[in-house]
Amino acid sequence: MKIKVCGLKYTDNIKAIEALKPDYMGFICYNKSPRFIGGMDDDELVNIPTDIIKVGVFVDEDADTISKMIYKYKFDAIQLHGSESPQFCDMYRHEVQVIKAFGVDKNFDFSRLDAYKNNVDHFLFDTKTPAHGGSGQVFDWSILDKYKLDVPFFLSGGLGLDNLNEVKEITHPAFYGVDLNSKFETEPAMKGINKLTKAFDIIRSGY
Numbered sequence: 001m002k003i004k005v006c007g008l009k010y011t012d013n014i015k016a017i018e019a020l021k022p023d024y025m026g027f028i029c030y031n032k033s034p035r036f037i038g039g040m041d042d043d044e045l046v047n048i049p050t051d052i053i054k055v056g057v058f059v060d061e062d063a064d065t066i067s068k069m070i071y072k073y074k075f076d077a078i079q080l081h082g083s084e085s086p087q088f089c090d091m092y093r094h095e096v097q098v099i100k101a102f103g104v105d106k107n108f109d110f111s112r113l114d115a116y117k118n119n120v121d122h123f124l125f126d127t128k129t130p131a132h133g134g135s136g137q138v139f140d141w142s143i144l145d146k147y148k149l150d151v152p153f154f155l156s157g158g159l160g161l162d163n164l165n166e167v168k169e170i171t172h173p174a175f176y177g178v179d180l181n182s183k184f185e186t187e188p189a190m191k192g193i194n195k196l197t198k199a200f201d202i203i204r205s206g207y
């Protein structure tokens with residue numbers, strides 16, 4: 001099970017999380033988020049160990065800005081949380097991994113994903129909210145049984161110490177990774193290392 005820790009921006013916090021050896025680290029490039037990296041120095045990201053996949057998270061950003069951010073921060077992957085089309089996703093696949101996020105509620109129509117299946121590396125299923133992400137809210141995971149494609153997916157939306165043991169009971173064959181974000185924070189973008197250490201122990205035991 002892969003682990004992505006998302007919504008980072010503080011140097012010492014990033015260093016402490018590096019020591020936990022997550023598979024992915026996410027950086028929010030959406031200026032309406034309290035986790036927005038803003039003018040973060042590119043050195044801070046460039047020095048992250050190369051075995052950790054650095055993900056830039058965008059919401060309906062224009063193509064030119066995404067390309068510039070990939071170049072500036074040397075992102076290895078982008079995570080798209082808006083209404084980006086399959087063709088838009090496909091434009092970046094020659095240079096980075098593409099994770100297409102979808103907000104899920106009880107009415108989510110998984111047939112929407114068919115159009116994306118050849119244009120992305122991963123899906124990410126998050127809870128549907130007007131904020132596009134980082135809500136700390138959980139959706140009803142039983143709906144994942146309706147997902148029949150083999151594109152591997154991340155689960156996100158309110159994952160925390162209170163529900164990670166239940167997450168481990170999900171046996172979907174395409175379940176690829178978990179995304180840890182706001183439930184581990186002491187303030188926006190500042191992750192609590194003790195909580196994260198416990199989460200890594202839970203996730204990594206038994207897989």
Ligand SMILES: O=C(O)c1ccccc1N[C@@H]1O[C@H](COP(=O)(O)O)[C@@H](O)[C@H]1O
Nearest residue numbers: 006033133134135136156157158181182
């Ligand atoms: O974290 C944010 O502020 C954010 C803003 C806009 C788009 C995505 C964002 N983060 C992603 O949201 C999900 C769920 O986070 P949470 O566990 O509910 O806090 C996660 O995939 C983050 O990568």
